[in-house]
Amino acid sequence: MTQEDIEAVIAVLLDPKAYNLELPALSEVFEACEEVTAKHLVYAQYLIKMDRAESQIPKLCFYIMMDRIYTPSKGADGYLGYAVKLINP
Numbered sequence: 106m107t108q109e110d111i112e113a114v115i116a117v118l119l120d121p122k123a124y125n126l127e128l129p130a131l132s133e134v135f136e137a138c139e140e141v142t143a144k145h146l147v148y149a150q151y152l153i154k155m156d157r158a159e160s161q162i163p164k165l166c167f168y169i170m171m172d173r174i175y176t177p178s179k180g181a182d183g184y185l186g187y188a189v190k191l192i193n194p
Contacts (some may be wrong), residue, residue, distance in 0.1 A: 107162065114166045115173070130154070131174060135189040141180035144168055147187050154191060 121128040135147070135155055142150075148167050171177075175187040 106166075111166050111169060113171045113175040116163060118162065118166075118170055119174075131170065134192060135175075135187075136176065136192050137153045138188055139187045140190070141178050142190070143180055143182060143184035143186040144171070144177070145184075147189060149172065150191055 117124050118128070118131060120130060122130070125152065134151060148164055150168065152179055171187055177185050177187060181187045
């Protein structure tokens with residue numbers, strides 16, 4: 106993927122309704138919280154929320170996008186992650 110491809114995917118996922126997609130924006134899926142969840146677990150939660158076994162979104166794009174919205178930090182388990190939780194799991 107080129108940088109332009111990555112930017113296009115991020116733009117769509119940050120505001121899918123602007124592109125006439127029926128996906129929720131990340132801000133409608135996650136909200137900030139105190140506890141840090143490892144990046145790979147947040148990605149897995151996203152896939153479950155989207156009702157997909159596999160994502161059409163490359164994991165790298167998801168991480169870049171999340172890094173822009175939520176500051177990554179180290180969790181109690183030692184993994185780098187995000188202080189987010191699912192909204193209405």
